[in-house]
Amino acid sequence: xxxxxxxxxxxxxKERYLEKLSPEIFRSRxxxxxxxxxxxxxxxxxxxxxxxxxxxxxxxxxRDAYLGKAPVVWCNLLVPSxxxxxxxxxxxxxxxxxxxxxxxxxAPRFIDRAVEEEFSSDACSYHRCLLGCAVEGFLPxxxxxxxxxxxCDSAVLSFAFLSELYGVPHLVVDVPLPGREEDLPLxxxxxxxxxxxxxxxxxxxxxxxxxxxxxxxxxxxxxLSYLRRVEEMRKRxxxxxxxxxxMGNVSVLAGCMGSEAxxxxxxxxxxxxxxxxxxxxxxLRLMWMHLKPWYAQSIFQSLERHGARLVCEEYTHxxxxxxxxGDPFVSLAAKLESHFLVGPAERRAAHxxxxxxxxxxxxxxxxxxxGCRQSCGGAPLVKRALQEKGVPVLIIxxxxxxxxxxxxxxxxxxxxxxxxxxx
Amino acid sequence: MADRDMAWFCAYTPVELIRAAGFxxxxxxxxxxxxxxxDTYLHPALCPYVRACLAQALDQAPPHHAMFVNCCDGMRxxxxxxxxxxxxxxxxxxxLPRRTDERGREALGREFAxxxxxxxxxxGRRVTPDDLLRACREERELQLAYRRTVEGLWxxxxxxxxxxxxxxxxxxxxxxxxxSTGVPVLLSGNLLNPRGLLSILERAGxxxxxxxxxxxxxxxxxxxxxxxxxxxxxxxxLAARYLERHPCARMADGERRYRLLVxxxxxxxxxxxxxxxxxFCDSYxxxxxxxRERLRREEIPVLRLESDYADGHAGQLLTRVEAFLxxxxx
Ligand code: SF4
Ligand code: SF4
Numbered sequence: 001x002x003x004x005x006x007x008x009x010x011x012x013x014k015e016r017y018l019e020k021l022s023p024e025i026f027r028s029r030x031x032x033x034x035x036x037x038x039x040x041x042x043x044x045x046x047x048x049x050x051x052x053x054x055x056x057x058x059x060x061x062x063r064d065a066y067l068g069k070a071p072v073v074w075c076n077l078l079v080p081s082x083x084x085x086x087x088x089x090x091x092x093x094x095x096x097x098x099x100x101x102x103x104x105x106x107a108p109r110f111i112d113r114a115v116e117e118e119f120s121s122d123a124c125s126y127h128r129c130l131l132g133c134a135v136e137g138f139l140p141x142x143x144x145x146x147x148x149x150x151x152c153d154s155a156v157l158s159f160a161f162l163s164e165l166y167g168v169p170h171l172v173v174d175v176p177l178p179g180r181e182e183d184l185p186l187x188x189x190x191x192x193x194x195x196x197x198x199x200x201x202x203x204x205x206x207x208x209x210x211x212x213x214x215x216x217x218x219x220x221x222x223x224l225s226y227l228r229r230v231e232e233m234r235k236r237x238x239x240x241x242x243x244x245x246x247m248g249n250v251s252v253l254a255g256c257m258g259s260e261a262x263x264x265x266x267x268x269x270x271x272x273x274x275x276x277x278x279x280x281x282x283x284l285r286l287m288w289m290h291l292k293p294w295y296a297q298s299i300f301q302s303l304e305r306h307g308a309r310l311v312c313e314e315y316t317h318x319x320x321x322x323x324x325x326g327d328p329f330v331s332l333a334a335k336l337e338s339h340f341l342v343g344p345a346e347r348r349a350a351h352x353x354x355x356x357x358x359x360x361x362x363x364x365x366x367x368x369x370x371g372c373r374q375s376c377g378g379a380p381l382v383k384r385a386l387q388e389k390g391v392p393v394l395i396i397x398x399x400x401x402x403x404x405x406x407x408x409x410x411x412x413x414x415x416x417x418x419x420x421x422x423x
Numbered sequence: 424m425a426d427r428d429m430a431w432f433c434a435y436t437p438v439e440l441i442r443a444a445g446f447x448x449x450x451x452x453x454x455x456x457x458x459x460x461x462d463t464y465l466h467p468a469l470c471p472y473v474r475a476c477l478a479q480a481l482d483q484a485p486p487h488h489a490m491f492v493n494c495c496d497g498m499r500x501x502x503x504x505x506x507x508x509x510x511x512x513x514x515x516x517x518x519l520p521r522r523t524d525e526r527g528r529e530a531l532g533r534e535f536a537x538x539x540x541x542x543x544x545x546x547g548r549r550v551t552p553d554d555l556l557r558a559c560r561e562e563r564e565l566q567l568a569y570r571r572t573v574e575g576l577w578x579x580x581x582x583x584x585x586x587x588x589x590x591x592x593x594x595x596x597x598x599x600x601x602x603s604t605g606v607p608v609l610l611s612g613n614l615l616n617p618r619g620l621l622s623i624l625e626r627a628g629x630x631x632x633x634x635x636x637x638x639x640x641x642x643x644x645x646x647x648x649x650x651x652x653x654x655x656x657x658x659x660x661l662a663a664r665y666l667e668r669h670p671c672a673r674m675a676d677g678e679r680r681y682r683l684l685v686x687x688x689x690x691x692x693x694x695x696x697x698x699x700x701x702x703f704c705d706s707y708x709x710x711x712x713x714x715r716e717r718l719r720r721e722e723i724p725v726l727r728l729e730s731d732y733a734d735g736h737a738g739q740l741l742t743r744v745e746a747f748l749x750x751x752x753x
Pocket of ligand 2: 432433434435494495613614637671672673
């Protein structure tokens with residue numbers, strides 16, 4: 001579910017259910033009826049029409065996952081959702097679930113539960129949070145766990161634990177390092193293996209599998225063409241979509257590609273961006289790197305006070321080309337391989353430098369999420385690459401999920417100083 | 424570093440290929456006491472071994488030829504920083520699959536071929552199948568020599584001998600290193616400083632009979648020699664040997680790893696397991712709850728410790744270790 005954007009809704013759900021919060025609630029039809037009702041009510045005031053589409057998609061598929069309406073496949077951020085949608089399974093992205101839990105302000109309890117299980121507090125809190133939720137029985141039971149060896153080690157490792165917890169198989173997809181085109185067939189083979197496992201779960205034969213995948217890839221291509229339009233429009237001066245909201249779309253980019261909702265989401269967003277036009281005067285243009293603290297708004301308020309806008313974000317842009325529905329595994333392998341987090345950090349740095357240039361940013365902020373070896377680890381290199389292009393960079397330490405680790409004062413002092421220096 | 428020295432860091436580095444191409448593979452252990460020197464390039468919440476290695480290299484004269492394994496986020500970041508800092512030196516990032524099955528062997532065999540190609544190009548010479556087989560034989564000799572050397576050696580002395588072998592030098596074993604007292608335990612983890620945490624374990628009265636560390640016994644566990652008539656076959660077989668070893672926690676076959684660990688503990692008469700790992704190594708952070716569960720089922724007691732590699736404060740762990748040893752020896 002795209003995170004804090006539906007806060008009014010989240011608050012309403014919390015108000016009704018917080019006292020009774022238990023794993024059973026999520027398995028009750030009544031609960032989901034109420035949630036769906038609330039989502040349609042005026043309490044849900046999405047800023048963009050498209051947000052209604054993604055919200056109802058995620059509510060529906062999460063409900064179906066809890067109620068066991070189709071096989072549930074847990075995926076980490078880089079698992080191409082086309083693969084899962086195309087096989088009639090329900091993709092569930094527990095890292096995204098952790099972001100939702102965080103935006104509801106409920107993460108600490110689950111993080112502590114994982115630490116009780118002896119998961120170290122030096123580990124990424126997305127994972128500690130989701131592990132705590134899983135151990136307490138709060139998440140929809142998986143039928144299969146599927147992880148890709150990027151962006152980070154955490155997913156592969158925590159899924160291995162979950163595989164034992166739930167007694168279900170865990171498939172690891174190893175994406176080869178960049179520059180090894182001749183290894184793409186090996187990657188495609190692994191994706192095919194995962195697809196066959198899912199086809200077994202959903203009772204599809206090979207023909208049904210290929211048909212389903214062709215459909216989901218068609219849908220993904222259509223969503224991609226709208227997404228490209230969105231990207232073009234966001235390059236304008238003072239486009240009305242701000243990155244603090246757009247960042248929630250990481251869940252759409254990860255989980256809705258290959259579904260009708262993905263197409264509809266980006267179609268509506270492109271349409272509304274065009275209709276709303278732009279607003280002046282020209283603000284300071286910033287790029288956000290890694291993800292944001294899902295529970296905190298103050299950081300963005302200080303950006304606003306300084307007339308700064310986030311014009312692009314690391315995680316919400318397309319990095320792949322349209323795919324061939326007739327050749328699903330090779331296409332999806334190429335999509336995976338094209339991701340900027342696959343391989344050395346110079347690839348990530350190049351992605352960010354390209355965004356900085358195309359979106360004409362005046363500065364960039366890297367949010368160092370505690371325990372994220374891949375992003376914090378690469379931050380110094382990224383910083384240098386951007387500085388070489390004349391883009392000033394601010395690195396702030398924090399935690400996207402655990403609000404207790406948020407040093408309000410320290411962050412705002414550094415942020416203010418940075419913004420002053422850009423003026 | 425000498426011109427022919429090729430630094431390496433992860434125990435999955437195919438040192439045979441480095442040797443066959445005419446280089447001298449030398450594992451680096453870094454400077455555990457000067458990590459801060461790496462701060463500008465690597466975040467302080469990254470593996471201290473990785474940071475220690477970069478800190479040490481910053482202090483040494485070029486060349487900085489090195490070969491990296493894409494085994495974890497930390498190592499990948501070490502490669503990134505190294506390449507940016509020492510652009511004139513040879514640097515190769517070798518992929519390492521997580522799977523150890525047929526697909527894993529195939530992927531690793533191909534990766535070995537790529538690495539060998541890069542080494543040949545850099546060395547300006549062609550490596551023949553004979554060169555490869557010779558290097559494999561030499562490496563096997565070294566491994567067997569290690570196993571002979573460590574008979575009757577425990578703990579710090581054992582790990583120091585393993586490190587010497589990985590640094591391509593003869594171990595200096597003193598008669599005093601052969602001690603036979605202490606409570607027998609199996610030590611499991613990533614990589615530990617023999618002069619740090621390991622010496623604390625000894626002071627507390629532990630006799631580490633097997634060191635499941637990547638700078639301990641783990642890399643010396645491949646059994647069969649490598650054969651094969653042509654290059655692709657030799658490389659595939661070599662890949663299989665690497666994947667057969669007692670696995671590191673970053674590999675996907677956790678089940679096999681736990682089984683081997685339990686068997687090993689029983690075989691060498693360990694009364695318990697000390698699980699100690701370097702801070703910020705995700706592979707071991709996430710592994711522990713699963714392993715603990717498995718050991719509980721097997722009724723093998725386990726103590727968990729953490730190390731910052733320099734282990735300046737490890738003395739504080741003394742009482743915990745003593746209490747554990749007392750409990751298992753009880
Ligand atoms: S924040 Fe970093 S470590 Fe955590 S799940 Fe995301 S990429 Fe992985
Ligand atoms: S702990 Fe494992 S992955 Fe890390 S260096 Fe050692 S063998 Fe390689």
